[in-house]
Amino acid sequence: MPVTLQQVDQSAWEADAQIRLDLVRIFADAPAERLPLPVEDFIRVHLEGGHLFSCARFNDRLLGAVAVKPEQDAWWLSNLCVRKTTRRRGVGSRLLALVSEAAQTEGRRLYADNAQLPVADQMLLTRLGYRLTKDGDYFELDLSPRGDKQ
Numbered sequence: 001m002p003v004t005l006q007q008v009d010q011s012a013w014e015a016d017a018q019i020r021l022d023l024v025r026i027f028a029d030a031p032a033e034r035l036p037l038p039v040e041d042f043i044r045v046h047l048e049g050g051h052l053f054s055c056a057r058f059n060d061r062l063l064g065a066v067a068v069k070p071e072q073d074a075w076w077l078s079n080l081c082v083r084k085t086t087r088r089r090g091v092g093s094r095l096l097a098l099v100s101e102a103a104q105t106e107g108r109r110l111y112a113d114n115a116q117l118p119v120a121d122q123m124l125l126t127r128l129g130y131r132l133t134k135d136g137d138y139f140e141l142d143l144s145p146r147g148d149k150q
Helices: 010-015 017-028 039-048 091-106 119-127
Strands: 004-008 052-058 061-070 074-082 109-113 130-132 138-141
Touching: 004 010, 004 017, 004 061, 004 091, 010 017, 010 039, 017 039, 017 052, 017 061, 017 074, 039 052, 052 091, 061 091, 074 091, 091 109
Parallel strands: 074 109
Antiparallel strands: 004 052, 052 061, 061 074, 109 138, 130 138
């Protein structure tokens, strides 16, 4: 499935009705315990906070999204969700790989708070190369070239 990366910030949200519809549908498919607020409130609070969503785009539709909180040299990822109709087809894995490529291009590190992750997401992150920090509080993806010990 040829999935591409679509970054959705406040301006993209306001400018494109299809993006709004797709993003709401993605998170409406999430299990209730995954979102701290009702879907539209979750999206609004996230975007108004200067955050964005990295989304998996296929055939002019968004199929999956992960919330991204940008910091100076890092992106904090949370609330990964894929539309129910396209789960188990590699969309989440491909989305996280694309986010990793984008982060590497921008010279950012990727993190995910372990306390907020269901076991399935922890397993996915581990398969994709994320590792728990020594204290076990969060996952980090090492984007440095192989063999480069910082």
